[in-house]
Amino acid sequence: MxxxxxxxxxxxxxASCISKEKQKDEAEVSVDNVINxxxxxxxxIITKSMEFFSGDTLxxxxxxxxxxxxxxxxxxxxxxxxxxxxxxEDTKKEVLPPFDEGMRLIMEGDMDNAVAAxxxxxxxxxxxxxxxxxxxxxxxxxxxSTIYLEPGxxxxxxxxxxxxxxxxxSHGMLKQIIVKExxxxxxxxxPSASIDISSTNGxxxxxxxxxxxxxxxxxxxxxxxxxxxxxxDINLVRYENGANLDSLIQWMSWMNPKGLIxxxxxxxxxxxxxxxxxxxxxxxxxxxxxxxxxxxxxxxPDADKKKLLYSFSISx
Numbered sequence: 001m002x003x004x005x006x007x008x009x010x011x012x013x014x015a016s017c018i019s020k021e022k023q024k025d026e027a028e029v030s031v032d033n034v035i036n037x038x039x040x041x042x043x044x045i046i047t048k049s050m051e052f053f054s055g056d057t058l059x060x061x062x063x064x065x066x067x068x069x070x071x072x073x074x075x076x077x078x079x080x081x082x083x084x085x086x087x088x089e090d091t092k093k094e095v096l097p098p099f100d101e102g103m104r105l106i107m108e109g110d111m112d113n114a115v116a117a118x119x120x121x122x123x124x125x126x127x128x129x130x131x132x133x134x135x136x137x138x139x140x141x142x143x144x145s146t147i148y149l150e151p152g153x154x155x156x157x158x159x160x161x162x163x164x165x166x167x168x169x170s171h172g173m174l175k176q177i178i179v180k181e182x183x184x185x186x187x188x189x190x191p192s193a194s195i196d197i198s199s200t201n202g203x204x205x206x207x208x209x210x211x212x213x214x215x216x217x218x219x220x221x222x223x224x225x226x227x228x229x230x231x232x233d234i235n236l237v238r239y240e241n242g243a244n245l246d247s248l249i250q251w252m253s254w255m256n257p258k259g260l261i262x263x264x265x266x267x268x269x270x271x272x273x274x275x276x277x278x279x280x281x282x283x284x285x286x287x288x289x290x291x292x293x294x295x296x297x298x299x300x301p302d303a304d305k306k307k308l309l310y311s312f313s314i315s316x
Contacts, residue, residue, distance in 0.1 A: 041146075041186025045156075047071050050172040052156050060151045061183035067134045067143045067272075073160065074264045075168065077133040078275045079147065079177070080155045083124050088155050088176040094122045096170055099159075107165040107257050118229070132283045135235035135273020136160075136299070138264070143272030146189055146284040149179045161254060161261040189284050191217035195296065197234055199224045202307025203296050211289050211314050218274040219282050228255050232298040232308055235273040236285070239293050243267025249309065253301035260299070291316045 037044070038055055045054040045067045067077050082090075102117035131154070132147035158173040192214050194206040198221035216236075223231045237248065247265040254260035264270070273296070274283040291314050298308035 039184060041184035042066065044068070045077060047075050047158075047173070050168055052077070052158075052173060052175045054156070054175070054177075056176070057178045057180060058149060059182055059184040060149050060179050062146060062148055062186040062188055063184060064144065064146045064186065065134055067137060067145075069137045069139055069141055069143070072139050073162075073168075073262050074136055074138055074270055075158045075160055075173070076136045076275060077143075077145075078157050078159075079131045079133045079149065080157060081129040081131050081150060082153045082155060083127040084152075086124055087153055088174060090122075090124075091155060091174065095125055096167075096174075099167060100170055103161070103165050103167065103254075106255065109257070121229075129278060130231065130276035132277045132281070133275035135233065135275060135285065136237075136270035137272050138270040141269070141271065144286040145272060145274055146186075147274075147277075148188075148281070148283070151179050151181045153177075154179055159254065159260075161259075163262045165257065165261065189215050189286075191215045191284060193217070194219065195234060196221050197232055197298070197308070198222045199232065199306070203234065203298065203310040205296070205310055205312070209289065209312060209314065211291060211316075213286065213288050215284055215286050216274075217282060217284055218277070220277040220279060223277065223279040226300050228253060228301055230299075231276045232300055232306075233273065233275045233277075234285075235297050235299060236271040236287055237295050237297060238269045238271060239295060240267040241293070243293075245295070245311075248295070248297065249302070249304050252297055252299050252303055254299075255301055289314050 038059055041063045043063050043065050045052055048070045065077055069075050098117050098120040102114045105114035131149055134143035134145045137143040154177040156175045156177050158168045160168050193209050194217045196204040196219045218234050225231055248268055250256055251259050251265050271287045272285050274285050277283055293313050296310040297303050300308055303309045
């Protein structure tokens with residue numbers, strides 16, 4: 001009888017150990033199967049007011065930025081690759097003050113002293129590489145762009161202006177991002193339309209744009225620094241019948257006291273796009289096009305005179 005009880009106890013203990021080992025194996029398999037969105041190149045960014053809610057560390061390679069603008073103002077995402085040894089703290093100390101001073105003087109109508117203020121920018125500021133991002137996106141809308149990120153220290157920024165001319169960067173829309181050596185698993189999307197942009201030929205659409213979901217490939221044939229200290233980009237904007245295109249063109253220059261400022265011009269809805277890239281680089285952005293009037297426009301002074309404006313319509 002004693003041996004019988006001992007055998008029963010040993011059998012129960014063995015079964016318990018096997019069960020625990022099985023649970024452990026299943027747990028390990030479950031952990032291994034968890035998908036890391038960032039590793040897959042899916043980067044969610046949310047703005048509720050004047051901030052970026054996103055991961056602090058990203059993988060290099062292709063990344064899709066899904067930017068949800070829950071705020072009441074127009075914003076964008078621009079990814080700045082910083083020179084080695086520089087960080088967002090250097091920007092706060094050396095870059096924001098000249099820009100804040102310069103814009104204050106522009107708002108006061110003192111352009112000469114504003115130019116002198118911008119002359120205080122540090123030399124390393126010109127070494128920043130712009131690696132794309134989203135175009136301008138209206139409140140309660142979502143922008144989707146795919147860009148290629150090199151490893152390094154980045155600053156995610158939005159320099160649209162508040163109603164009083166103060167930069168969004170000075171109110172919290174400045175976030176340091178570390179992009180590590182390990183790359184994502186993401187491959188670039190297959191485009192349905194192709195756009196070339198250059199300082200010589202402007203914006204050139206290479207094929208007809210139909211209705212429905214579109215994936216635009218943007219090819220930066222060249223790049224240059226314009227009078228507003230940054231290069232050209234591409235923004236997709238829908239406009240209502242009767243909307244004043246001249247008001248949009250004027251608004252697309254932050255050097256204009258009334259430009260790139262809240263409120264945005266009436267009759268226009270910003271649907272994203274591709275922010276600044278270097279010469280020879282490409283990026284992608286997605287948009288759902290319904291029948292109506294649209295314009296592709298760069299955020300530069302006098303975009304129409306630089307051929308950096310392209311109007312088109314989608315019919316039923």
